[in-house]
Amino acid sequence: MAREIESSVQMRLYALNKRQFVLVFIVFFMCFGISVLVGVAGPHIVETVVKNGSTLIPKPDNLNTGPFHLKSPPMSTFHQQLWLTANIITDSTGGGRFEQPFLMGIRIQGINGDIQSVVDSDSPELNGDLHNRSRLLRCRTVCEDLIVLHLGFLDYANYLINVYFYGLDNSKFNIKTIQFTFKSYNPSFTQIEIWIRFVFLVLTFLATCMFAHSLRKFSMRDWSIEQKWMSILLPLLLMYDDPIFPLTFLVNSWVPGMFDGVFQASFLCALLLFWLCIYHGVRQTDRRFLRFYLPKLLIVGLMWIAAVTLASWQEYNELQDPTYYYRLDTNNFLGLKIFFFIVGGLYLLYLAYLLIRAYAELRSMPYFDLRLKFMTALMLIVLSISIAITILRFGSGVLHDNFVAEMSTNYENSAEFVSFYGLLNFYMYTMAFVYSPSKNAMYETHFKDNPALSMLNDSDEEVHYGSDEEATMTTRNFTKYDSDDDFR
Template identity: 25%
Template sequence: MENEIMKMKVDLWEKKGFFIFFFSFLAVIILGIGIGFTGPYHYETREIVDYFDNETVNIELEIVGLNRLNQFLYVDIHFTNELDIGIKEDVEIAITLLGNNVADSDLTKWTKIANSTHTRTVECKAQSNCTRHTIIYEPYLNYKNYFAKLQITNMAEKNCFGKSFSNFFFVHKRMTLYELFFRYIFVMLNIIAMFFLVRSVVGIPYRVFTIEQKWISVLIVLLLLWNNPIWPTIILSHSSFVRFLDALFTSSFFVGIWGFWLCTIDGLRYKKEERSFKKFYLPKIIVLSIIYLTFLILYIWVQVHEIDDPEYEVANDIPGFKVTSVFLWIFFVVYLLWIVYASIRAFHDVKNKNTSNAKRFYFFFTITLTVFIFSIIVVGGNFVSKLRNTAGEFLSTFTIFNVYILLLSIAYLPSSSTLDDIKDSSHLKLEEDDEEDDDNDLIGNDDSLEDSEEKDEENSSSNVDQLEMQERSESPSNSGSDKKSD
């Protein structure tokens, strides 16, 4: 075992305890997914379908009665290819976006938010839908009413497209309140778990923590940040700083949990003294730091363009975005290959060496594999997406990671026997220190007695010498006086 004195609750579980824990874990996640899919639909949508009668299509839409609970306005467009061959054509889209807080039929009194023309390359296979393009993304709803006008021109000589589909999205007000409610439920559970974790480890030196306990103590703080207690300020304020904080909290949590998986799977194969910083931690820090910083750069890049130009499209209007995205995915693939390699090596070492960490490894791997598969399927596909499909997807994502971290924080709590052993060892150590201090005091007292005796002897001898000298000095004078008297 990594440390003889530190035992966690999971170390004392038999198979029955493990199965109870695992099925409780699955039951809570399934319950969260079920509650999520009974929630409100995430978005309200307005779809307009137009035919390309000529080479140009004009689309107009007015959306009224919005407020900050609707969060944002998002418009995309796609076309259909009715030909028997594939198409790759340029389409010119003139965009006009107006806003007003008072309903008024006179558009000249509305505030102009955007007015420009963009060229988009549309690709489609034969007899299928074409690629979808972002037309408008307004991250802050400064107005109650919006009017959008699109003029779409097929720039090819021959009209290739049959229909155009324009979709206007904004978040449902009930969904915003739904998300706010569950975020604060998770925040409350997170704070309670932190309280019990801190209370259980008080008095235990940090150096005797296992690698899992050290990581959980960090992840439970990152989880609180990911749940984001300041999330309402994103809706209520128009500050880009709070949006940056949200991206910082989200990326910190996910990079932290990826580091936890890699370090724990790879670390349970080694003893504590074998996990040096240079060979064990430094390569992992380099790879994860590159992923972390690249994601933050991409997010800030997107945020700046969203604020400056609501008509932007990431892939086309931000130079170098695709290259940076490919760079990010390359390092993420490196991480995936690394964790697969570490898992294979860990299974081999645990099986052949019959290490005492086997129970901890199998427990951790079983629970983590469930979360890992879920995160790849659900979170990986929507991590940088503006749109989440349903309330079920939101709640299942938050449920699985909150339940994962909170239940692991319970499983990795020090056992009661560990607390007693640590108290006994610290008590014995204090007694030994007191005995040593008493011995030192006694030795010091003996030395002082010997020194005082030596000083007394020296003083007495000096007094004797002084008396003898006085007698000698007095004896001649006395003899002289006697002679005179005679």
């Protein structure tokens, strides 16, 4: 295949021998394993308080209608969010399945101090107005939990919640009791989360500075496509680790949480765009914006818009009404969900096409073959672990009702959270190390990143995994070829 000669800074990837390649992956897995152990030793993520509806004080007039007067446990900003769920237990013993639509009314008031000091809030969700929401009770052997309300940030020390049911008195089964469950983040986990984010933020800042320092003597036009992308992804990783995360606990506002969601979506979509550009750009030097970047930006940009819109839409509706539940807004939710999966499917097809084309055209070229093998191996490792974490977290419902972020009771400890953060951070650190300039990179003449010309007489084994002596000879050959006028 004829390919235009492209000058680029020699990457450390080309100077690694077999032992060093193995050591790079061993260090990656060791760091990831340490993060998993830290997560396993961490506290439970969810703090749960259960209250039985039949033993509440004052006692409800009727279990089928209420009202149920609930007072939340003491809350602080370290609890981050508050969920209230209801589990209705009926006297059904036959295991039959039935559905019962009904109306749920919720009145919420904030308390600072004792119960005598009920706060008159101007916010629409906490001013004591009655919020009415339609719900559907689904029962088989047991009934599904009902989401009563969700508060995205906590302004008060306690909350008074009155719950009313309308329509359940017509059900063919009698209600034995109702278990109300308050769920929030464990303050101990919140402290661990702050420290983990801070540690990764510092490590990412150091990695970004070191990578930028290693490229300071080279012109940007001579950077390889991997090096250019790393100069974009590392600052985005800083945003992913969220330097403004502590503001969540200092400012009683939904804004820091919204920015955290936007930062995470931006980094993950940039990573998806990076994979597309790498597998296409490694075999094509003509990277004009309209032909090269625009189709990829269109696909990934639509995914970013869908993710941010879903998060913002849910956040906005919950701010206006904490009883809002996205599963019941079926038209808008399902439309965005289907749109996201269609665009995601197109992305996967496009990525598979670019990967197959890259391997078909470049697998016989030593340098490009090495770049493809490293990129693909590390990408598959990250994707495999990410999919495993997601399945462990959400189970078989990963493609159904967990599409929008909500409290997941499958979290038993901090392992999934820490391992996922560690996975992405260590993935970026590994690429920053491998794609940084090698010690033997030339400062005045440029490395011809074209194996068809520069490595005609070398075998793949010698180029990829030479011994230490062979690596020295390879470096000497680089200097020879780069100084040869025939290859300029």
